[in-house]
Amino acid sequence: MDFVNKLTGAGNNSENRTGENNSGQQSGSGGGFMGKMNNMAGGGAQGEKDEDFLDKGVDFVQEKFIGQGDQSNESAAEQQKDEVISDMIRDKYKGIAGSDFPIKDKEKHYGA
Template sequence: MDFLKNLGGAQENSQSSGNTVATEAGGRNTTTDMAGKGGEGGGGIMGKFNNMLGGGAAGEKKEDGLDKGVDWVQQHIMGEGPQNNESAAEEAKDEMISDMIRGEYKSASVTGMNFPIQDK
């Protein structure tokens, strides 16, 4: 999405807080959260596109218990911030992590049992 800002004549200045400040052609500064949460707020066409791909609040409703556990670890232990309105890419990453956990649980289990929380 940075290329869209650059097309409009914006210059970016990264800050240590994880936010990007873009100076638009008119001299105005706009701040964008760069924590990988594209589409937060659900506004505009990008927010609708993100929701169609499974991100945002709609994607959070489709998470199973293990996905919610992965979100909890990311938020509280790894300090990645709120996990309640993630982008579609972040949701896909979380699903890959939970699928890996399920696969390792089954292969490491002596009985070959599936993970006790069913995948949605």
């Protein structure tokens, strides 16, 4: 596991609650190989552009009410977690209201 942490740079910088490492750089926006992999997987700035309003609402609740820090440049894993939450909200809404959620789900663009 230490090898993976050294390879990804996770062992070099400890992160605080806002998702920033000690150098002030956000962990989801890293440069180099891992940053490119994160962007290709749907994270980073492109992933934020692909969010629909429900995904942005999930980010808002996480940032303001749950205290998870800045949500403006999340990793691909965080983006996927938010998508799962918004899909669950859509499914529950449809089950209760009998119609689709009024905000359409945006298609994700990977590999950009």
